[in-house]
Amino acid sequence: ILNVEQSPQSLHVQEGDSTNFTCSFPSSNFYALHWYRWETAKSPEALFVMTLNGDEKKKGRISATLNTKEGYSYLYIKGSQPEDSATYLCAFFGNEKLTFGTGTRLTIIP
Amino acid sequence: ETGVTQSPTHLIKTRGQQVTLRCSSQSGHNTVSWYQQALGQGPQFIFQYYREEENGRGNFPPRFSGLQFPNYSSELNVNALELDDSALYLCASSLDRTSVYEQYFGPGTRLTVT
Numbered sequence: 001i002l003n004v005e006q007s008p009q010s011l012h013v014q015e016g017d018s019t020n021f022t023c024s025f026p027s028s029n030f031y032a033l034h035w036y037r038w039e040t041a042k043s044p045e046a047l048f049v050m051t052l053n054g055d056e057k058k059k060g061r062i063s064a065t066l067n068t069k070e071g072y073s074y075l076y077i078k079g080s081q082p083e084d085s086a087t088y089l090c091a092f093f094g095n096e097k098l099t100f101g102t103g104t105r106l107t108i109i110p
Numbered sequence: 111e112t113g114v115t116q117s118p119t120h121l122i123k124t125r126g127q128q129v130t131l132r133c134s135s136q137s138g139h140n141t142v143s144w145y146q147q148a149l150g151q152g153p154q155f156i157f158q159y160y161r162e163e164e165n166g167r168g169n170f171p172p173r174f175s176g177l178q179f180p181n182y183s184s185e186l187n188v189n190a191l192e193l194d195d196s197a198l199y200l201c202a203s204s205l206d207r208t209s210v211y212e213q214y215f216g217p218g219t220r221l222t223v224t
Binding site for chain 1: 143150151152153154155158165166202210211212213214215216217218
């Protein structure tokens with residue numbers, strides 16, 4: 001059974017502050033690491049797909065890094081805004097399937 | 111919003127019944143995956159279809175079955191429903207079956223088994 005763990009489980013951040021959270025995954029049989037944002041009452045939306053050790057990706061105020069050798073990825077949000085409130089899911093692609101973590105629920109406090 | 115649609119939105123069934131959930135893929139996508147999300151958990155992979163063939167399966171019993179049609183739309187069938195099958199069922203389409211392609215999710219079908 002593959003374990004993909006995310007921490008923290010939930011997070012409250014003041015508007016304007018920056019934050020980050022972690023995804024841990026197996027370091028063997030790695031093919032890709034996906035990040036998704038899931039807002040309430042909407043569909044999960046892809047943020048990044050990362051494949052190479054040392055990858056860094058950025059989309060606006062959100063960025064992610066990848067360390068496949070030690071099996072972790074960080075997601076960073078700079079200058080949090082109320083629209084960043086969502087659950088952030090990471091998913092490890094290995095053994096021909098995508099295995100999701102349980103997510104980090106982020107709430108931005110105005 | 112993605113171009114992936116699912117029907118129905120909500121469904122209530124009785125234990126022992128059978129259910130069919132439907133998914134329409136994003137245009138141009140030949141791969142569809144189905145996930146079950148129970149309360150407090152991340153989406154769990156059920157199976158994937160690529161060009162009408164099953165291309166991988168998670169730890170779900172055979173009473174969970176699927177189909178993909180020539181237009182790449184898909185169905186998830188669950189027989190002999192159990193109370194634990196109550197969950198949100200998500201489908202996701204992607205451009206191809208490899209890991210580098212992001213998945214485009216539908217809004218889900220909420221299934222309640224009583």
